[in-house]
Amino acid sequence: MTKKNGSRRALLLLLAFITVVVLTASIRYGAINFSTTEITRALASLLPGHPEPTLDQRIFLELRFPRAILCLLVGASLGVGGTLMQALFRNPIVEPGLVGTSSGAAFGSALFFVLGGAIHSSTSLWSLPIAAAIGGVVSTYLVFLLARSREDGRASIVMLLLTGLAVNALFMSAIGFLSYIARDPQARSITFWSLGTLSGASWNAVAIVAISTILGCAIAVRYAKQLNALMIGEEEATYLGVNVNRLKWIILSVNVVIVAVATAFTGVISFVGLVVPHILRMIGGSENRFLLVGSALTGATLLTLADLLARLVVRPAELPIGIVTSAVGVPVFIFLLRRRQYVF
């Protein structure tokens, strides 16, 4: 055990190191490449007494840098969300959007794209994220409401899972309908957003996502031991002193908040939340404290890599990041599964 704990700690340090390396690459390369000296100068220009930033430096400070940080945070949120949901549902094929959160957020934003123009609302910077967040929370609430048993008011895990699938399907078809009736530019926006994009990154977005991510991760890690106990079943966890019902609500709430907030700023990014916990389980086992910290780091790294790829492949244009995560994630995932190094 002590040996294992030691090697897990070493693994986490390695993952943190990789995250830093990938982050550095991500802020350096893109439509414009920045050298280390330029980056240092740009950062120095923020300090009092230094020359005003040049145009390139401002591109770095106002676009590239916040985008890289947002990417890191969203990746961490999705990774942690995936680990939480898989632990809670005791099921390795679950992803954070399962209880309707991301499809609801996507629907909220689609509705905004279609109706926002029609009602000539004041389309401020915040309207889209707010519409998405409302959609995410409402659809998740709908799933809980429908999954609740009539007898004792509790939502069983199986009911949540199946209701989540149904509500997701409902919202996806609603999005399909909206893009069908939408005029061309709106339809393009819906498509682009359903595939995920980090191009709207700003320091405001970073601040809000940072709060939810950091808070969410901190709460999640506190419940790691209880989630471990849940691995041997709800009844057994109860016998080990876990208030399972309370644990369910806390974990689901954390997941809804971090996923809805992340989705609200970046759109739907698939596969990160599903693949990340798998990769970690294969290299370091299923202990949830390790998994949670590890999936925050790995999620951040993978999404940053995906974003880098999305920016470089069709430079100076860019791909929706969701396409990259799926295109890279699916084959990797299937390869890992087929190696069958571990049993379900």
Place this chain on the structure above:
Amino acid sequence: MLTASNITFRVGNKPLLSEVSLSFTPGKLNLIIGPNGAGKSTLIKVLARLLHPQIGKVEYEGTDISRTVEAELAKRRAVLSQAVEVAFPLTVREVVMMGRYPHFGGRPAPTDQSIVDEVMGLFDVSAFGDRAYQTLSGGERQRVNFARVLAQLWRKGSDGHSGAVSSDTAFFCRYLLLDEPLTFLDIRHQIDFMNKVRAFANSPDVVTVGVVHDLNLAARFADQIVLLNDGRVVATGAPIEVLTRERIGAVFGIEPVIVSVESDIHLIFN
């Protein structure tokens, strides 16, 4: 001391337990028998506070357990279930360590580590501590789970009194509940299991209540037998008092021949 008073537990309108009153004293092995659907597992779950009866109460040392906090109860009460499925790859040692979860906050203390070593030795599972639980056979899994459950109740120094851990709880006694623990075991392991349960149950501060199917095992190992049928207690007492030909015939629908060998009784079904 564990007492159940006037327990009635219903699902919908169907009563699974009706007016069950029982008491179990420490240092004794109490075994519940009865036909399928008699309410044996339900009774164990009610005694463990997993299920809450509509009428009646369960008390540990005079304290109504419906008023206790789950985390406190878990320091003194452990339950061995029929079959435990693990959702993700876990090593045997990680599973056994879960038994110590109620006793430490963040990370296991050295005491927890050494208790895990001790119980793993007791159940001959030390050799595959690093193996994945999923790769074990049914019998091996059950041994691992028994080790986990005993780790939950273990006190350093096995006579039960020296160096008690987590003495900050409301209860003095330890409560071991067994829900058909022998399901996946071959005959040798069944006997071996029952011997270990017997030895643990002998501690003067351990209250043990278990469900078994095999009437002969019950007759051989129990101090007190509870015969359950249709959610009601039919008889309770020493094996020789409870296990009569007529009563077994009436409850199970098949009459045994009862033979006494030395002080033991044996049931033969033709």
